[in-house]
Amino acid sequence: MDSGVRAMVEAVDEARRQLRENALPKARESGRDRVPAEEEAALLGSLAGLVEAIVELAAAASDRMTTIDSGTVYHRVGTRLVDQARYLREDAEKVTRRVGGRARPGVE
Known part of the structure:
Protein backbone atom coordinates (compact mmCIF):
# COMPACT_ATOMS: atom_id res chain seq x y z
CA MET A 1 0.00 0.00 0.00
CA ASP A 2 2.08 2.97 -1.15
CA SER A 3 -0.77 5.02 -2.57
CA GLY A 4 -1.30 6.80 0.74
CA VAL A 5 -3.99 4.34 1.70
CA ARG A 6 -1.78 2.89 4.43
CA ALA A 7 -1.60 6.28 6.15
CA MET A 8 -5.37 6.68 5.90
CA VAL A 9 -6.05 3.19 7.24
CA GLU A 10 -3.54 3.62 10.07
CA ALA A 11 -5.03 6.99 11.07
CA VAL A 12 -8.55 5.55 11.18
CA ASP A 13 -7.34 2.48 13.09
CA GLU A 14 -5.53 4.73 15.59
CA ALA A 15 -8.65 6.84 16.13
CA ARG A 16 -10.70 3.69 16.73
CA ARG A 17 -8.07 2.35 19.15
CA GLN A 18 -7.96 5.64 21.06
CA LEU A 19 -11.74 5.68 21.37
CA ARG A 20 -11.86 2.11 22.60
CA GLU A 21 -8.99 2.50 25.04
CA ASN A 22 -9.69 5.98 26.39
CA ALA A 23 -13.25 7.11 25.79
CA LEU A 24 -15.28 3.90 26.05
CA PRO A 25 -13.95 2.86 29.47
CA LYS A 26 -14.91 6.30 30.83
CA ALA A 27 -18.37 6.05 29.31
CA ARG A 28 -18.88 2.55 30.71
CA GLU A 29 -17.61 3.19 34.23
CA SER A 30 -20.34 2.47 36.71
CA GLY A 31 -20.40 4.36 39.94
CA ARG A 32 -19.28 7.62 38.36
CA ASP A 33 -21.30 10.74 38.85
CA ARG A 34 -23.81 11.64 36.20
CA VAL A 35 -22.72 14.09 33.53
Whole structure:
Protein backbone atom coordinates (compact mmCIF):
# COMPACT_ATOMS: atom_id res chain seq x y z
CA MET A 1 0.00 0.00 0.00
CA ASP A 2 2.08 2.97 -1.15
CA SER A 3 -0.77 5.02 -2.57
CA GLY A 4 -1.30 6.80 0.74
CA VAL A 5 -3.99 4.34 1.70
CA ARG A 6 -1.78 2.89 4.43
CA ALA A 7 -1.60 6.28 6.15
CA MET A 8 -5.37 6.68 5.90
CA VAL A 9 -6.05 3.19 7.24
CA GLU A 10 -3.54 3.62 10.07
CA ALA A 11 -5.03 6.99 11.07
CA VAL A 12 -8.55 5.55 11.18
CA ASP A 13 -7.34 2.48 13.09
CA GLU A 14 -5.53 4.73 15.59
CA ALA A 15 -8.65 6.84 16.13
CA ARG A 16 -10.70 3.69 16.73
CA ARG A 17 -8.07 2.35 19.15
CA GLN A 18 -7.96 5.64 21.06
CA LEU A 19 -11.74 5.68 21.37
CA ARG A 20 -11.86 2.11 22.60
CA GLU A 21 -8.99 2.50 25.04
CA ASN A 22 -9.69 5.98 26.39
CA ALA A 23 -13.25 7.11 25.79
CA LEU A 24 -15.28 3.90 26.05
CA PRO A 25 -13.95 2.86 29.47
CA LYS A 26 -14.91 6.30 30.83
CA ALA A 27 -18.37 6.05 29.31
CA ARG A 28 -18.88 2.55 30.71
CA GLU A 29 -17.61 3.19 34.23
CA SER A 30 -20.34 2.47 36.71
CA GLY A 31 -20.40 4.36 39.94
CA ARG A 32 -19.28 7.62 38.36
CA ASP A 33 -21.30 10.74 38.85
CA ARG A 34 -23.81 11.64 36.20
CA VAL A 35 -22.72 14.09 33.53
CA PRO A 36 -23.56 17.66 34.52
CA ALA A 37 -26.40 18.95 32.35
CA GLU A 38 -24.33 21.85 31.04
CA GLU A 39 -21.73 19.36 29.70
CA GLU A 40 -24.14 17.03 27.92
CA ALA A 41 -23.89 18.72 24.52
CA ALA A 42 -20.08 18.54 24.48
CA LEU A 43 -19.98 14.83 23.64
CA LEU A 44 -22.61 15.21 20.92
CA GLY A 45 -20.52 18.00 19.40
CA SER A 46 -17.40 15.86 19.55
CA LEU A 47 -19.18 12.94 17.92
CA ALA A 48 -20.41 15.27 15.17
CA GLY A 49 -16.85 16.47 14.60
CA LEU A 50 -15.59 12.91 14.33
CA VAL A 51 -18.26 12.00 11.81
CA GLU A 52 -17.47 15.18 9.84
CA ALA A 53 -13.82 14.15 9.67
CA ILE A 54 -14.86 10.76 8.31
CA VAL A 55 -17.00 12.53 5.70
CA GLU A 56 -13.96 14.55 4.61
CA LEU A 57 -11.86 11.40 4.32
CA ALA A 58 -14.55 9.58 2.32
CA ALA A 59 -14.94 12.57 -0.02
CA ALA A 60 -11.21 12.89 -0.59
CA ALA A 61 -10.85 9.15 -1.15
CA SER A 62 -13.80 8.95 -3.55
CA ASP A 63 -11.93 10.99 -6.15
CA ARG A 64 -8.95 8.63 -6.01
CA MET A 65 -10.74 5.33 -6.51
CA THR A 66 -9.87 3.40 -9.65
CA THR A 67 -13.27 1.89 -10.34
CA ILE A 68 -16.40 3.97 -10.81
CA ASP A 69 -18.33 1.71 -8.44
CA SER A 70 -15.89 2.31 -5.58
CA GLY A 71 -15.95 6.06 -6.09
CA THR A 72 -19.74 5.99 -5.98
CA VAL A 73 -19.71 3.95 -2.77
CA TYR A 74 -17.40 6.43 -1.05
CA HIS A 75 -19.52 9.34 -2.25
CA ARG A 76 -22.72 7.67 -0.99
CA VAL A 77 -21.14 6.91 2.38
CA GLY A 78 -20.08 10.54 2.70
CA THR A 79 -23.56 11.75 1.82
CA ARG A 80 -25.18 9.51 4.43
CA LEU A 81 -22.69 10.50 7.11
CA VAL A 82 -23.20 14.22 6.41
CA ASP A 83 -26.80 13.70 7.49
CA GLN A 84 -25.72 11.92 10.66
CA ALA A 85 -23.27 14.67 11.59
CA ARG A 86 -25.99 17.25 11.02
CA TYR A 87 -28.38 15.31 13.30
CA LEU A 88 -25.71 15.19 16.01
CA ARG A 89 -25.10 18.95 15.71
CA GLU A 90 -28.84 19.66 15.84
CA ASP A 91 -29.24 17.45 18.91
CA ALA A 92 -26.29 19.15 20.62
CA GLU A 93 -27.94 22.52 19.97
CA LYS A 94 -31.25 21.24 21.39
CA VAL A 95 -29.51 20.03 24.52
CA THR A 96 -27.72 23.34 24.90
CA ARG A 97 -30.98 25.27 24.52
CA ARG A 98 -32.80 22.95 26.92
CA VAL A 99 -30.10 23.16 29.56
CA GLY A 100 -29.24 26.80 29.02
CA GLY A 101 -26.85 28.22 31.58
CA ARG A 102 -28.25 26.27 34.49
CA ALA A 103 -25.66 24.91 36.85
CA ARG A 104 -27.77 22.12 38.37
CA PRO A 105 -28.02 18.80 36.53
CA GLY A 106 -31.49 17.45 35.92
CA VAL A 107 -33.28 20.79 36.07
CA GLU A 108 -35.81 21.06 33.24
